[in-house]
Amino acid sequence: MLKQLYIRNFTLIERLDMTFNGGFSVITGETGAGKSIILGAIGLLKGQRADSKLIKRGSEKCVIEAHFNLSRYGMENFFNDNDVEYDADDCIVRREITAAGKSRAFVNDTPVPLSVLKELGEQLIDVHSQHQNLLLGKQDFQMEIVDIIADDKDLLDNYRKAYGDYREKQCQLDDLQERLTSNKANADFLLFQYEELDRANLVEGEQETLEAQANQMSHYEDIKTALYQADKAMSAEGTGVTENLRTAINALHSIEGVLPMAGELASRMDADFIDLKDIADELEGQLDKVDFDPKELDSINDRLDRIYSLQKKYHCDTVSQLIEIRDNLKKQLDGIENGDYDLQQVKNEVDKSMKLAIQKADSITKVRKTAAKKIEEEIKQRLVALGMPNIQFTINLESSELSADGADKVAYMFSANRNMPMQPVAQVASGGEIARLMLSLKAMVSGAVKLPTIIFDEIDTGVSGKIAEKMADIMCEMGNNERQVISITHLPQIAAKGATHYKVYKEDRGDTTVSTMKLLCGEDRVNEIAQMLSGSDITEAAISNARELLKMKSEE
Incomplete structure (x- = not known):
């Protein structure tokens, strides 16, 4: 999990050094306060492209450094494979960008290429932002969810070897047919x-x-x-x-x-x-x-x-x-004379390799269908709890031509109303419905994948009230399952559920404005939640409501 985040001279952040806890944490702050800046810094640690324009004006270099505890996640092989020292209790990931446009990446003080940083970042942090909700309409994403729950990685690896062999032999057949056709046309x-x-x-x-x-x-x-x-x-x-x-x-x-x-x-x-x-x-x-x-x-x-x-x-x-x-x-000329025989031999090899690929693809289809049923049942249960009592949700798996991912095509079919036919989810689900569905899918996936840290960037868009509380409960559940969950939110119902609460804000320092972040405790947290409830003018009713929300959290 993420233990510490250090940022220096990154856009509006002059210096930030924050310690994070496990479980469910929340980050709040007004629009434009700098929450997206912090996410951008984390994105650089995940291998995203660097730009010298991100350096704070007047600075020569920006540094972003994070410390992770990996003791529960069995990642030693990754470090050995990339010739990097392994420290399960304190893995240090650092990115430096200079005003000249140079970027360097380090893992435990060992320089690493960006590709290694990106691969490691994908195993350390999953950042779910609003635009990722669009992935719900993508077949690749939908199939990835099914495969994660099916736990079919070994089956897929074996299939892809067989499929690659089939494609190679098919290319050989195509080349031979092309040569024979050309040679026969020019035989005389x-x-x-x-x-x-x-x-x-x-x-x-x-x-x-x-x-x-x-x-x-x-x-x-x-x-x-x-x-x-x-x-x-x-x-x-x-x-x-x-x-x-x-x-x-x-x-x-x-x-x-x-x-x-x-x-x-x-x-x-x-x-x-x-x-x-x-x-x-x-x-x-x-x-x-x-x-x-x-x-x-x-x-x-x-x-x-x-x-x-x-x-x-x-x-x-x-x-x-x-x-x-x-x-x-x-x-x-000899090849033309013997071409039909050679062609038949290669065709036999293609047929044999195709049958093997189909056999392995069928094995994947079976486990995918079982996983699809499991996803359907759990998602329905979660969405009912999230205020969608008439939810209809089905995962359609249909046969398709052999491809690198098997012989299936997938479609998530959805309807929030009992009397409405199901249609592809991206076509009919509202923003709030998609947010709840994505959170439910993430909760399922987090139980199947050992991902140390999950960051939700305003996944609560389009929901409020009791539904927001239920979404917060799901994130708490995820955070209690040996992982760290951080939610960037504008909703007080979610903010009050966090075991730890951070605030991002701007302040003027001389002739410059900087973004910073602090841990909220006691009355500071009460006032922050009250402000989220009532706006800039904090009322006594808002204060009382904030205390009540925090009290409910402490009683759970």
């Missing part, structure tokens, strides 16, 4: 393309080999001339390198008996002679092989033209890419 064209590439008898690396051969043939004269000149320089009679080197070697060997070093030089030249003779022989062989066949060049160029043409047509640059395209076309 695909076959033409495949056969064209297949007839080309493409070979990896042939383009590079053919281009090298074509390049050599186009330089035939240059190659022939160069080889002839090299061969002549190496082997020509009388002037060739090898013949002259052989002559030099023989001359040196002839004098090696008288000049030993001549023999060493001759030996070294022998090795060079062998290498040069090999080179000369290879040159001669290459010269004999060099030949030019115009027909062969034409054939090579024709093959290259065929390859280039295919590359241009299929928008690629290599023979490897053409081969890949050919192979992919073959796969598509």
Whole structure:
């Protein structure tokens, strides 16, 4: 529950530090006194969007901090999952906003992203404001109430896994059908393309080999001339390198008996002679092989033209890419041929997954119907006690197509009069009737969900007198059930029922106006309730009436 709320430099609040108690508390104050400001601050602790305009004029930063006691609510796993220190007796949630527009959030002094703050805030405080009454006409909200009372979270989780598997397989089926339809429509064209590439008898690396051969043939004269000149320089009679080197070697060997070093030089030249003779022989062989066949060049160029043409047509640059395209076309053609079989296989998987999802959805429907009956009975009892003796209320659950929430659609049907047919609640219920119905639903939900703190923001709109007292009794009941309930109210009948009473008011400080809040006790509380009864001019009758209301509270 909320133990303490600290606010500094937030709109009209300069500094506020309030301690809260468990059970049922009330907050009162004139319109515009600043109750909505306090709710706005709590909203920031719940992860709502921050705006630097909310900072009190002239301040650099606003701080909102709340302390919670979580010892009864088993929330340790949340803190462990988010790597935040857990303190069940004193959980500190803080939000800071700077004039520069920066916002920071902390839980137990650990910085956390806004998403974590929002998730935690939803588990700590439920703020029910007037605009939330509009949710009563929304099917999502109506179904959420049924699911909470049905306690079907595990069933829903299991169903959603099965439903997700079904949707995934259905998408696979849709994609396959689309591909097959498209491929069948283009089957003739695909076959033409495949056969064209297949007839080309493409070979990896042939383009590079053919281009090298074509390049050599186009330089035939240059190659022939160069080889002839090299061969002549190496082997020509009388002037060739090898013949002259052989002559030099023989001359040196002839004098090696008288000049030993001549023999060493001759030996070294022998090795060079062998290498040069090999080179000369290879040159001669290459010269004999060099030949030019115009027909062969034409054939090579024709093959290259065929390859280039295919590359241009299929928008690629290599023979490897053409081969890949050919192979992919073959796969598509094989897929068309085997498509009906593959399609049937996927259809079988879709049918199987759909049957499983339907089976799990049926289980959810059963528990929802049981919960709907329970809600109907309790809501009727509560609304009769809240001054609606002829209430008719039914929850219609009808079958629908599979969705993420099951196979049901829900409608809350309502009539406040015995002789009037029931219609959707949002269409026929008045503001006061909706307020009473929402309070009754919240009371039911609070018994099923361990929510530490519930704040009602003027849920009593449209009611008065004895009905207001009955609504206060319900909030007291909720507050006595191990939770904290705070009601912001303009009704003295409700204000008098609070175990603790706070007042929000404005006061002038110098040239500024600030909002603040204080705990009311004794005569201060009597005067506040008397003012709510009679207005600004407090009469003795109002004072007496206020005392009587507070006395009734103390006697309960």
